[in-house]
Amino acid sequence: MQLSQQQLEEIKQFVLRKGFVYLDVQMEIVDHVASAIEERMKADPQLDFSRALQETHASFGVLGFSTIADAVTNGLHKKYNRFFWKNFCSFFSYKYILLLLLGTLLAYQAQLLLMDKGWWLTVLTVTLLLDALVTLLTKFSRVKLGQYLSFRLSRDYFVLQGTFLFFVLLFKSHVEVVDPIFGLHLASAIVSVFLVLYVVYLVTAFRKMNFGIAESMELKKKYQYLNS
Amino acid sequence: MYGYEITQKVKSITQGELLLKEGALYPALHKLEAEGLLETATEVVDNRVRKYYPLSQVGEKAVVNKLQEAKDFIQHLQLLLNLKPTS
Numbered sequence: 001m002q003l004s005q006q007q008l009e010e011i012k013q014f015v016l017r018k019g020f021v022y023l024d025v026q027m028e029i030v031d032h033v034a035s036a037i038e039e040r041m042k043a044d045p046q047l048d049f050s051r052a053l054q055e056t057h058a059s060f061g062v063l064g065f066s067t068i069a070d071a072v073t074n075g076l077h078k079k080y081n082r083f084f085w086k087n088f089c090s091f092f093s094y095k096y097i098l099l100l101l102l103g104t105l106l107a108y109q110a111q112l113l114l115m116d117k118g119w120w121l122t123v124l125t126v127t128l129l130l131d132a133l134v135t136l137l138t139k140f141s142r143v144k145l146g147q148y149l150s151f152r153l154s155r156d157y158f159v160l161q162g163t164f165l166f167f168v169l170l171f172k173s174h175v176e177v178v179d180p181i182f183g184l185h186l187a188s189a190i191v192s193v194f195l196v197l198y199v200v201y202l203v204t205a206f207r208k209m210n211f212g213i214a215e216s217m218e219l220k221k222k223y224q225y226l227n228s
Numbered sequence: 229m230y231g232y233e234i235t236q237k238v239k240s241i242t243q244g245e246l247l248l249k250e251g252a253l254y255p256a257l258h259k260l261e262a263e264g265l266l267e268t269a270t271e272v273v274d275n276r277v278r279k280y281y282p283l284s285q286v287g288e289k290a291v292v293n294k295l296q297e298a299k300d301f302i303q304h305l306q307l308l309l310n311l312k313p314t315s
Binding site: 002003005008028030031032034035036039042059060061063068070071072074075076078079082121157218219222225226 | 230231232234248249250251254255257258259261262263270271272274275276277278279310
């Protein structure tokens with residue numbers, strides 16, 4: 001017993017009416033429900049499709065399809081968090097550590113050079129430009145992949161973008177006022193470390209978003225093939 | 229195997245004694261996927277997209293330990309069930 005295209009569309013609309021709009025969530029619910037309906041109709045050939053659909057939905061219990069939807073959402077959260085932290089930590093391996101130290105040193109020297117020339121304004125401008133770039137890129141992708149939960153969740157680390165700006169403004173007065181200790185401007189050194197961490201964070205967030213885009217694009221191709 | 233197929237397989241192996249519900253199956257599958265123990269793939273089957281949950285290479289190695297843990301647990305449970313009350 002195989003369901004027709006029209007019956008599958010009815011299941012999809014039913015799932016949609018229950019409020020599950022993301023295609024990657026719908027995919028698992030629709031396939032599970034369709035398989036269960038096929039089994040029911042095979043066991044009882046007299047059973048009509050609408051009744052089989054209602055019975056299958058009822059078999060999910062009071063929580064309905066949200067048992068699958070929650071599992072998909074939580075699973076994606078865990079997967080992307082794991083991906084993010086694994087990639088973030090990889091920057092502190094022997095492969096990148098020299099590059100990070102060099103970046104911190106450069107950021108520190110740049111601050112000393114700009115100390116009397118509005119250094120924090122430069123840091124602020126660079127950070128805002130980075131934020132604007134990130135916003136533009138994520139908005140561009142959202143137009144094409146907004147229906148995919150994997151894409152939406154893969155972008156969630158960008159919400160912490162403003163945190164770095166907060167630290168820059170917090171240390172602003174210290175950098176300008178505090179005298180160096182043994183020749184080291186402590187506040188500038190801390191800002192340099194934060195700056196490098198912020199760049200690592202942004203690069204990792206981009207990698208995570210690209211991972212989400214790749215997964216969503218793969219699924220999108222399947223849907224395009226299905227609808228062609 | 230895909231989600232519904234797993235529920236049916238469990239039902240058939242246990243001759244209907246054990247029913248694996250969606251509320252237990254999908255959180256477990258997605259947790260294992262997030263931990264990298266499953267390497268999922270989607271395919272177009274019967275005019276719909278279906279997600280399969282095969283073991284990853286890491287999962288294949290981990291399953292040996294997990295099975296041993298389960299067997300040990302059952303063995304210990306058996307010992308507890310066989311305890312006779314002392315007077």
